[in-house]
Amino acid sequence: MRLSRYFLPVLKETPAEAQIVSHRYMLRAGMIKQASAGIYSWLPLGFKVLRKIENIVHEEQQRAGHIPMLMPTLQSADLWRESGRYDAYGPEMLRIRDRHDRDMLYGPTNEELITDIFRSYVRSYKDLPLTLYHIQWKFRDEIRPRFGVMRGREFYMKDGYNFDLTKEDALHAYNRHLVSYLRTYERMGLQAIPMRADSGPIGGDNTHEFLVLAETGESEVFYDSQITDLKFGDRQIDYDSVDQCQAVLEEFTSRYARTDETHDEAVWAEVPEDRRRVARGIEVGQIFYFGTKYSDAMGATVQNAEGEQVPVHMGSHGIGVSRLLGAIIEASHDDKGIIWPEGVTPFHVGIVNLKQGDEEADAACQALYDSFTTLGLEPLYDDRNERAGGKFATMDLIGLPWRITVGPRGLKNGVVELTSRRTGESEEMPPEEAVKKVAAIYAAL
Template structure:
C-alpha cells in the first residue's frame, strides 16, 4: 500500500481526552476515532490489527476442537428471565423494546442464547461434548467509559461455551481452553499470566483470568517467574488425553499467581525469592466452569446412556479482542509511538523513500514495495525525512526499510528494527530476506 493513497490520519498533538498511552497512541496513529462516549470507529490500520488478533484467536480455538458460530447482538429478554439474570445483571445491560413492545437487550454476553440454541438441538449424551465459539460485538453500558478501547461500551469479544456430560469431562474442556489461551497470547507477542479469579455474575466455582503484564495495568499482580518462562507453543499436550491435560493444568496452577484481591501472603512466602515477580496487569481473558447453572435454570437436558435425562455441564471462555489492541500497546510502546509485535502489526514494514524523484531511490522503493504490497506500507509522500521517520515510529511498524540517495547508488537499504533500534545496511535481496523471514 502507498501511504500517499492510504487513509491513515495521524495526529501530531496529543488528544486532550486521552488519559493513557494506548488511547493517545491509537488516536495519534490513526487506528480509531470516537463516534460517541465509549464507542469507536475502527480505521483501516486499526482494523488490520483487529483482524490479525481475530485470526490468531480463531486458529487456536479451532486447534482445540471448538466450532465457530455467530449469534445475534440483539437478544430476547426471555432466556435471561429463565436464567434469572435479566433483573440481576444491572444497569450495564442495555434494555430496549421493539415496535410490538417485546423486551430485547443488546447482548453483553451469550450464555443464555447458546444454552437455548443447544437445548433446541441436542437430545442425547452421544452428542456431547460440544464446544462452540463466536467473535462478535457486545455492549455494556459503562457509566463512565474511559481509556479508549480498554473500557469502552461497545467491544469485540471472542466468547466460547462448552457442553459436557460429566464434571470430569467439563474440567477437561476447561483445561483444554486454558492451553488455547496461553498459546494464543504467546502468539500475539505478549506475556499473559493466568490468575485464580472470582466468578462474578457469570456464576460457577472454577475461574481464571488472564492478565497481560504492563506498567499501566489496573490490577496489582504477584506471580512465579516460571509462568513467564514457559514456551506454551512447545508444550507437548495431547488435547484428547485427560491425563495429559491434567499434567499441563497442574504445572500452570501450582505456580503461584494472584491479583491484589486474591493475594495470599503466606503462600507467597513459599515461592523462592529469586522467582518472585510483582507488577501490574490488564485483564484480557476470563474462563469459567459453572456446571449446570444455565442448563438447569433453562430446563435444558439430554438423555443419558441409562435413558434418564440429565443437565449437561457448561463452561464459558472470553477473550477481549478489541481490548487486546489497547493492552498490547500498553505493554509495548515507547515515547515515539507503538511497538507492534510482528504477529499483529497492521504492516510488517514501512518503506521510507527519503528523496522521491531520485531515480535510484525510486527504483529500489518500487522493487521493495512490489515484493509484498499488502504487507509493506510505502511512504511515497513528498515530506521531509524527519516527518517520515516520526510517522513510522508512531505507527509502530516492526521494520523500516530506509532508502536514501547515497546508499541507493550502491544498491543498499538501511533496515531498522523498531523494537530494538538495531540498524543494518543490506542489499535489496538481503533486506527483503531479513524482513520477510524474521
C-alpha cells in the first residue's frame, strides 16, 4: 500500500479521554474512532490487525478440529427464558423489542443458541464428539465502558462449544482448547498464562482464564515465576490424543497461577518465596467445562450405545478477538508507539523514501515495493512529500516491526537501511539483501 492512497489519520495530540496506552495509541495511530460510548469504528489500520488476529484464531481452531459456523448477533428472548438466563442476566444484556413487539436481545454469548442448534439435529452418540465455534460481534451494555477496545460494549469474540457423550470426553475437549489457545496466543507474540478462574454466570467448576501480564491489567494475579519460563513453541500436538493434551494441561497449569478471585493464601504460602510474583493481568480468553447445565435445561440429549437418552456434556471457550488488539499493545510498545509482533502486524515492512521526487530514490522504493509484493508480503510505502522526521514518527507510532529507509546518499553506496522497530538497531545493506532478510523473518513464522 502506498501511504498517499491509504487512509491513515494519525493524530499528533494525545486524546484526553484515553487513560491507558493501548487506547491512546490506537486512537493516535488511526486504528479506531469512537462511534458512541464503548462502540468503535475500525479504521483501515485497525481493521487489518483485527483480521490478522481473527485469521490466526480461525486457523488454530480448525487445526484442533473445531468447526467454524456463524450465529447471528440478535437472538430471540425465548431461548434465554428456557435456560433461565433471561431474567438472571443483568442490565448488561441489551434487550430489544422488534416491530412486532417480540422480545429480542443482542447476544452477549451463545450457549442457548448453540444448544438449540445441537438439539435440533443431533440424535446419536455416533455424531459426537463435536465442537462448533464462531467469531461474531457481541454486546454487553457496560455501565462505564472505557479503555477503548479493552472494555467496549460492542466487541468481537470467538466462542466455541463442545458437545461430548461423557465428562471424560468433554474434559479432553477442554484440554484441546487449552492447547490450541496456547498456540494461538503465542502466534500473536503474547504469553498468556492459564489461571484457575471463577465460572461466573456461565456455570461450571472447571475453568481457566488466560491472562497477559501488563501493568494496566484489570485483575491482580498471583503466580509461580516458573510459569513464565514455559513456552509452547513449535511442538507438534495430535489433538486427538488424550494423553498429549492432558500432558500440556498439566505442564501449564500445575504451578500456582490464580487471579484475585480464586487466590488462596494457604496454597500460595507453599510456593517458595523467591518464586512468588504478584502482578496485574489482562484477560484474553477463558475456557469452561460446565457439564449438563444447558443440555439438561434445554433437553439436548443423544442416544448412547445402550440406547438410553442422555444429556450431552458441554463446555464453552472464548477468545476476546477485539480486546486482543489492546492486550497486544499493552504488552508491546514503547514511548514512541506500538511495536507489533510479526504475527499480527498490519503491514510486514515500512518503506520510507527520504527524498520523494528524487528519481533514484523513487525507483529504488518502487523496486523494493514490487519485490515484497511479489513475495506475497505487504509493504507500506510512505511516498508522501514530507520530512524524514515526520515519516519516522509515523512509522514508529504505527509500529511495523521492520522499516527500510531509502535515501540518495545511501543509494550512492548501493545501500538502504534496515531498522528493527523493537531494538531500534539499523543496518546498512544492498536493497536485495534487505528484502531477503525481511522475507526470511516472515517465512520462519
